[in-house]
Amino acid sequence: MSQQTPPQSSVVDVSIPSVARMYDYYLGGKDNYAVDRAACDELSKVVPSTQVLALNNRRFLQRVVRWLAQEHGIRQFIDHGSGLPTQDNVHQVAQAVDPASRVVYIDNDPIVLAHGRALLEENANTAVIQADMRDTDGIFGSPEVKRLIDLDQPVAALFVSVLHCIPDSDDPGGLVARVAERLVPGSFLVVCQLVSEDPATRDFVTNFMAESTHGQWGRVRQAHELAAFLDGLEIQEPGLVEVSTWKPDAELGPRQLTKEWIEFGGVARKA
Helix, strand or coil, X not given: CCCCCCCCCCCCCCCCCCHHHHHHHHCCCCCCCHHHHHHHHHHXXXXXXXXXXXXXXXXXXXXXXXXXXXXXXXXXXXXXXXXCCCCCCHHHHHHHHCXXXXXXXXXXXXXXXXXXXXXXXXXXXXXXXXXXXXCHHHHHCCHHHHHHCCXXXXXXXXXXXXXXXXXXXXXXXXXXXXXXXXXXXXXXXXXXXXXXXXXXXXXXXXXXXXXXXXXXXXXCECHHHHHHCCCCCEECCCCCEEHHHCCCXXXXXXXXXXXXXXXXXXXXXXX
């Protein structure tokens, strides 16, 4: 992690594409600007499966949360880099299993804070924090986490499609490890990120996104690099996989058909 966490701004900069707003555009949302849509269109020219990838990633998040709530009784979730609210958010999926489920969303985009607070205004078991997800001390010391999350009980920490936003210099694997250290045994970490085994794809997307977002990006990695982030944790079945194949709802469910890059990940348990 960098020694200095960037200060959070309440100003929405519509001149620079935002990863959260680009993701919103790919999911069919309306909380994005022309600069975000233009960046998505340029990206899709080279990696045309990006919108399908975003949709499958969202479905993966929903299946994971439901599985953790139903099969493992998890009632506490911390969603790092949550992005803009859309349909079937983490709290909606978890609270459909148990209305007492508690969720804290974290994102550094001020538009996420504004929309999130409006959505959650009447939901006492859910909060949104505008923070850099690398600021583990600040997040776990925040009033929202202290109010909603009992760290003496198992927690699910989510890092869904966000670790590629963290550069190697800020040690994304170290971030996952720091969060895992805060959680009791029986907790879970959900991790996935963009990977490619094609060097040209990795280089293009990494450079394009870093330039477009003015440095708010890490890099597209390889599958073995993500696996290393979970050293010391118990990888749950079916292992680390392309996310559309992680416990699919049905055999007819959507799959990632193009392979220039994929969303790769899974679930790990703290023993």
